[in-house]
Amino acid sequence: VVVVVASSCFNHQTPQTIATFLIRNCYQIYEIKANMPSPNTTGLEPLQSTLESILSRLSALECQAGIPSSSVSSAPRTSSSTSSSSAPGNNEDELPPSLLAYDTHMKEALEPFTSACNSLEGLSKASIGSNVTAVWMGLRNIIVIGTKCQKPKSTDVATALMNHIKPVQDAIANINKASRKINRDYDWHMKAIMEMLVCASWVIMASPPAPSSFIKETVGSTDFWSNKVRKQYKQKAADGGDDTAKVHIAFCDTLKALILDLSKYVKEYHLSGLMWNPRGIQLEQYTEQKPSTSSTTTSTPAASTASKTSGADIMKELAAKKNTDGSSAATGLRKVTREQQTWRKEYKADSTNTASTGTVKPSQIKKGQKSNTASTVTSTTTTKPPVCKFQTVGSKWLVEYQTKSSNPNGVCTVEINDPKEQVYIYKCKEATIQIKGKVKSVILDSSKKTNLIFDTAISSCEIVNCESVQIQSTGICPSFAIDKTDGCLVYISKEAITQTSFVTSKSTEMNVSWVDEKSGEQKEAPIPEQFVHRLKNGRVTSEVSDLYH
Numbered sequence: 045v046v047v048v049v050a051s052s053c054f055n056h057q058t059p060q061t062i063a064t065f066l067i068r069n070c071y072q073i074y075e076i077k078a079n080m081p082s083p084n085t086t087g088l089e090p091l092q093s094t095l096e097s098i099l100s101r102l103s104a105l106e107c108q109a110g111i112p113s114s115s116v117s118s119a120p121r122t123s124s125s126t127s128s129s130s131a132p133g134n135n136e137d138e139l140p141p142s143l144l145a146y147d148t149h150m151k152e153a154l155e156p157f158t159s160a161c162n163s164l165e166g167l168s169k170a171s172i173g174s175n176v177t178a179v180w181m182g183l184r185n186i187i188v189i190g191t192k193c194q195k196p197k198s199t200d201v202a203t204a205l206m207n208h209i210k211p212v213q214d215a216i217a218n219i220n221k222a223s224r225k226i227n228r229d230y231d232w233h234m235k236a237i238m239e240m241l242v243c244a245s246w247v248i249m250a251s252p253p254a255p256s257s258f259i260k261e262t263v264g265s266t267d268f269w270s271n272k273v274r275k276q277y278k279q280k281a282a283d284g285g286d287d288t289a290k291v292h293i294a295f296c297d298t299l300k301a302l303i304l305d306l307s308k309y310v311k312e313y314h315l316s317g318l319m320w321n322p323r324g325i326q327l328e329q330y331t332e333q334k335p336s337t338s339s340t341t342t343s344t345p346a347a348s349t350a351s352k353t354s355g356a357d358i359m360k361e362l363a364a365k366k367n368t369d370g371s372s373a374a375t376g377l378r379k380v381t382r383e384q385q386t387w388r389k390e391y392k393a394d395s396t397n398t399a400s401t402g403t404v405k406p407s408q409i410k411k412g413q414k415s416n417t418a419s420t421v422t423s424t425t426t427t428k429p430p431v432c433k434f435q436t437v438g439s440k441w442l443v444e445y446q447t448k449s450s451n452p453n454g455v456c457t458v459e460i461n462d463p464k465e466q467v468y469i470y471k472c473k474e475a476t477i478q479i480k481g482k483v484k485s486v487i488l489d490s491s492k493k494t495n496l497i498f499d500t501a502i503s504s505c506e507i508v509n510c511e512s513v514q515i516q517s518t519g520i521c522p523s524f525a526i527d528k529t530d531g532c533l534v535y536i537s538k539e540a541i542t543q544t545s546f547v548t549s550k551s552t553e554m555n556v557s558w559v560d561e562k563s564g565e566q567k568e569a570p571i572p573e574q575f576v577h578r579l580k581n582g583r584v585t586s587e588v589s590d591l592y593h
Contacts, residue, residue, distance in 0.1 A: 140191045142313040146184055153305035154180050157298040163291045166230040170222035172237065175215045179244055182212035186247045186318065193327045195320035202248040204327055209248065216241050220436045224461045232276075233295065236269035240303060246310055247318050256311035263303050270296040432456055434465075439484075441467040446475040446494075463502060469494070488513060507532055520544075526551045526571075533557060533568075546571055 139147075154177065161173035186208055196204040219241065223234040243262045246255035274296050280289035313319060382390045430450040432443050439462065446456045446469075458467055460481030467479055472491040479486065479498035486501050488494065490509045498505070500519030507513060507526045515524070516535035524546045526532055531553040536544050541558055548554060554571035574589035 142319060143184070143187060143191060145309055145313055146187055149305055149309045150180055150184070153298075153302045157295075157302045160291060160295040160298050164230070164233070164288075164295065166227040167233060170226050172219060172222065172234075175219045175222075176237070176241075178215035179212050179219075179241065182209070182215060183244060183247055185211070189327070189330060190318045190320050191324070192321060193324045193330050194322060196327050201250065201318065205248060212244055216244065217436060221434075232269045232272045233292075236266050236273070236296075236299060239265040239269065240299060243303060243306065246314075249317055251316040254311070255314060255317060256307045259303060259307040259310060263300060266299060266303065270299060430456075432458065439465045441465060443467065443469045443477055444471060446472040446477060448474040448476075450475065467498075469496065482519070488515070517544075523547065526554055529554070548573075 158173035158177055161167040161176065167173065186205060189205070189208060195201070219234075219237065223238065226234055240262060242265075243259040246259055249255045249258060273292055277289040277292040281293045382388050385391060428445045430445045430447065432441070432446070434441050441458050441460075443456060443458060448454055450456070455476045455478055458477070458479045460467075460479060460483050463482045464484055466484050467486045469477055469486070469488045470490060472494045474493045475491075476495040477497070479496075482500045482502065483498060484501070485503040486496070486498055486505045488496055488505075488507045488510055491513060492511045494510070494513050496513065496515045498517060498519075498521075501517065501521040504523040504525055505515060505517070505521050507515065507524070507529050509527075510529045510532065512531040513529070514533045514535070517540060518537055520537070520540045520543055522543060522545065524534055524544065526546065526548045527550060529551040532551065533555045534546075535557045538559055538561065541561075546554075546556070548571060552573055554573070555568055556571055557566060557568040559565070560567050570592065572588045572592045574591055575586045576589055577584055577586050579585075
């Protein structure tokens with residue numbers, strides 16, 4: 045009767061836990077009955093086969109759902125124990141179905157595409173196939189994390205997986221870097237690959253839209269460039285005389301098949317986003333398990349020792365630091381009065397500022413005690429490391445915190461490979477920055493005593509929040525925008541004299557220098573800061589002050 049009720053519950057999709065509970069307990073009743081010395085034991089063989097088939101079905105479903113399979117009984121058994129141990133899901137080392145399916149996807153869809161990439165000389169030299177494989181392997185590692193960890197609750201998935209997704213980002217950056225140096229014959233190939241790599245962000249997506257639909261949408265943008273390759277090599281491949289043309293066509297076909305197969309896989313196993321294990325560990329715990337066993341074992345005693353530190357130990361340590369004359373680390377510090385305690389009603393902001401800016405007199409420092417004022421000031425003004433890198437998002441160069449000594453020759457050089465690239469310079473001091481090549485725009489922000497040299501800017505050059513900077517354009521720059529800057533000298537070339545304009549606001553000590561066409565001498569003139577405004581015919585008119593005439 046129990047078997048019939050359990051089977052009915054299972055077939056009518058009653059919660060799985062009820063059906064599992066009934067069947068497993070019925071199996072335990074069967075074992076007890078089978079172990080009893082009775083002449084009717086042979087009549088239980090049909091019941092045994094029925095229960096084993098149901099248990100195998102339940103174990104398979106538990107494995108597919110990512111639920112660890114519990115043991116049927118702890119009592120010793122004969123043939124039944126053998127059959128249940130071989131049921132799927134009992135092997136802890138067995139890969140989850142989502143990982144098995146992803147490995148199949150990589151073998152059937154990724155390997156043909158990388159093989160086509162390696163068969164093309166230009167893509168093979170740039171290691172495009174290996175980098176695409178690195179992207180897919182990085183996604184596999186994230187899927188492994190999903191099978192072992194619970195979904196993060198405190199932060200979003202993208203923030204929680206930031207460290208784990210870095211290998212994927214590095215591989216995509218390598219492909220993007222190679223696309224700027226590769227042979228122009230493979231320009232369409234690289235653009236198609238870059239459009240395809242957009243779908244790698246499905247692991248940090250949450251529906252709507254469904255990740256599978258997002259992946260499938262990249263087929264259109266990829267086909268836009270793949271069809272150009274097909275059109276170029278289709279006739280050559282049809283003639284049969286050129287084997288390389290067939291490889292180009294195979295590249296396009298396998299690229300599209302890779303996207304469609306990935307969309308099919310994600311739709312089946314990650315319909316609404318990356319699938320997490322509800323019974324898994326926390327994501328932070330998985331991160332802590334990444335170091336080797338030796339490092340974890342050596343760090344464990346230190347952590348346990350630190351955790352045992354009590355208030356008594358701290359007091360002993362402070363007492364040990366006292367000098368022979370009775371002074372200690374707290375000697376000479378100013379007393380915090382009631383007016384300086386922020387949580388009291390008597391708190392006054394002025395007294396806090398006075399205390400913070402006050403200095404300790406030499407007479408207040410006892411013999412043998414060192415002043416920590418200088419060390420405190422230097423510790424608060426920390427310098428950040430210089431940065432000069434290219435960001436693929438927005439095609440922007442970031443040049444930050446450069447100084448005179450941060451480069452070997454004192455010059456930070458930026459090589460522009462595409463006129464669509466921009467350069468953003470931030471908080472540089474006493475540095476010289478040279479931009480080689482035609483650039484879209486240049487922004488110099490919050491820099492002091494910095495020299496900027498560039499060839500040609502298609503759009504403009506902006507100077508914001510700067511002090512004592514010099515800018516030189518050896519080519520043409522249509523517009524210079526100067527805002528909140530004190531001290532700015534702009535050198536323009538002969539070709540740009542009639543084409544350059546200046547837009548200024550809240551700035552002082554602005555000058556422009558150029559070469560006189562007639563005499564050939566270098567001339568310099570100030571950009572007006574003072575204006576005379578008048579009301580004429582109901583309108584405000586502005587004229588440059590007589591100081592500049």
